[in-house]
Amino acid sequence: MPAIDQFSPQSVDSFSISTKAAAAAAAAMDSTWLDTSLSFGLNVNPHQVTGESLKRELYTDFLDLGRNHSVNQEAGELVEKLNQMSAENKKLTQLLTVMCENYTTLQTQLKDLMSKNNETGFTVSKKRKAESMDNNNHNGVSGPTESTSSDEDSGKRIREDIKTKISRVYVRTDASDTSLVVKDGYQWRKYGQKVTRDNPSPRAYFKCSFAPSCPVKKKVQRSAEDRSVLVATYEGEHNHPHPSQAEGSLGSSHGVTLGSIPCSASIISSYSSGPTITLDLTQPGLGLTQPGLGNNNVKKPNEEVKSPAFQQFLVEQMASSLTKDPSFTAALAAAISGKIQQNSLVQKW
C-alpha cells in the first residue's frame, strides 16, 4: 500500500529526527556560535577562529559591518531571531512527535475495528425490491426482468441475507457551494435528483460511469444539521480499479484523485449499521469522535475502509489537512528557512 507508506510513522520519524537535529543545531548555535558572533560584534577577536584566511575575511567583514551599521543591534536581532527559530523548531518537533503518536494510535484503532468487522460482518434488510436486486447484480447484469414471481419467496429470504457494502462519507465544503459533487477519484454519472421530505436540500443520485458493468451507486445530499457538510452514501463495490491506480503512473495522484476534494474535511466512513467512525482531520489530535450529524443509528466501519482507494483517500486528506494548516506550513517554512540560513552561515563562516 504505497500511499500509506508515504505517510508512514517511519517517514514522520525521520522528519522528526531531522527537525530535532535542526533544533539541536540551533541550540548549539545559541550556546557557541552565537556567543562567538556576539563576541565578534562587541569585541572582535579573530584569534578565536582557526584558519588565517577565514579569520582575516571575517575580521574585514565585521569591520565593514561596524562601519555601516550598529553591529550590536544587528547581533541582538540575530540572536533574537535564532532563539525564536530554535523555539519554533522545538515546538515543531513536539508537534510532529504528537502527530506521529496519534497516527500510530489511529492506525491501531482502525486495524482493530476492521478485524472486528471482518469477524462479525453485517446484514442489511432492504426496504425496496429494486435495491435488493441491484445488490444481487454485482456482475452488473441488472434489471427487473431477471426477477420472476415464482422465486419470490426464496428471493425474499436471499434478500434478507444480502450483505451490501454501504459506506457513508461526510465531506465538509463551503456551505455556499451548491454543487453536490464529492470528488472521490471515481467517475460518476448523475441520473437523478430529488428533494426528500426530511431534508430541504436536494439529493443527487449517481451511478458509476462504468455502469452497467460496475453496480456502484452514490447518493449525495447536504446534511440537514450542517449545510456545509455533504453526505455521500456509497452502495456496492467497484469491480474495476480506481482510475488513479489504473493509470499506473506515480504522477496519477496529481490527477482526479481524492486529494482534490475542495476542502479539508471531517471524513466519516460507516456502514448503515454499526458504530460510526469519525476521522476528524481538522483536529490537532486526529482523534476519533462521534459525529452529531443525525445518525441515530450506530455504525460500523466498512471493508471499504480497508481498500487501497480509501486508505489513499485518508492519507491524502491527512496530507491535505496538514498542508492547508497555516500554522503547520509556517512552522515548516521556519524550520526549513532556519536550516537554509544555518547552512549558508556555516558556509560563510
Added chain:
DNA sequence: CGATTTTGACCAGCGC
C-alpha cells in the same frame, strides 16, 4: 457529436 446533466414522469414499497 458523444457524453453528461437536468427534470418531469413513472414505478414500487409502505402505512393507513
Added chain:
DNA sequence: GCGCTGGTCAAAATCG
C-alpha cells in the same frame, strides 16, 4: 385501494 415517498427512467438540454 389510495396517497406518500424514495428511487429510477428517459427525453431534452447542455457541455466540451
